[in-house]
Amino acid sequence: MSYINDGIVTLKDICIPSRERLEKGGAAIIECVQKIPCNPCVDACPRQAIIIEGDINNVPRVDFGKCNGCGLCIANCPGLAIFLVDASHKKDKALLGLPYEFIPLPEEGESVILLDRAGEPVGEGIVHKVRNTKAQDRTPVIFLELDKDLLMTVRFFRRKSHEK
Numbered sequence: 608m609s610y611i612n613d614g615i616v617t618l619k620d621i622c623i624p625s626r627e628r629l630e631k632g633g634a635a636i637i638e639c640v641q642k643i644p645c646n647p648c649v650d651a652c653p654r655q656a657i658i659i660e661g662d663i664n665n666v667p668r669v670d671f672g673k674c675n676g677c678g679l680c681i682a683n684c685p686g687l688a689i690f691l692v693d694a695s696h697k698k699d700k701a702l703l704g705l706p707y708e709f710i711p712l713p714e715e716g717e718s719v720i721l722l723d724r725a726g727e728p729v730g731e732g733i734v735h736k737v738r739n740t741k742a743q744d745r746t747p748v749i750f751l752e753l754d755k756d757l758l759m760t761v762r763f764f765r766r767k768s769h770e771k
């Protein structure tokens with residue numbers, strides 16, 4: 608199924624790095640698949656790794672050879688459509704960085720419920736880091752530690768303290 612049909616981005620809709628590249632370090636994954644006049648992600652990248660070719664309405668792509676996984680682009684996307692994946696974190700664990708605009712923020716070390724793109728629970732992970740600087744303009748980035756095989760599946764999380 609495609610994004611246009613069901614509203615949920617699939618792996619077929621986005622560019623992802625090779626397994627070899629993922630194991631070398633962090634990389635930005637852009638899940639922006641609608642043609643809209645938008646480009647702050649391009650300006651946010653200090654390595655010119657985000658490219659929109661031709662018309663500003665075209666969707667961006669990442670040059671994974673230039674991207675160093677800094678994550679600066681995540682908070683600059685008004686569509687909350689950029690994620691960071693890093694499979695080099697540990698042997699069996701990876702890091703996922705995602706934008707998070709809810710309060711209160713989770714605590715580092717907190718165990719959370721991992722959710723897929725449809726909002727369905729797929730496992731549990733740990734809040735590894737909470738990045739919330741002034742430069743991020745009220746869009747904190749949460750880094751989750753999770754099983755490597757969930758890295759391209761998980762795109763959000765739910766706090767256990769919010770469970771009934």
Ligand code: SF4
Pocket residue numbers: 634635651652653654655656657669673674675676677678679680681691
């Ligand atoms: S993670 Fe850093 S280097 Fe990679 S695209 Fe985003 S801003 Fe650029």
Ligand code: SF4
Pocket residue numbers: 637638639645646647648649667683684685686687688689
């Ligand atoms: S800033 Fe976000 S919504 Fe805008 S083009 Fe870039 S990825 Fe898409």
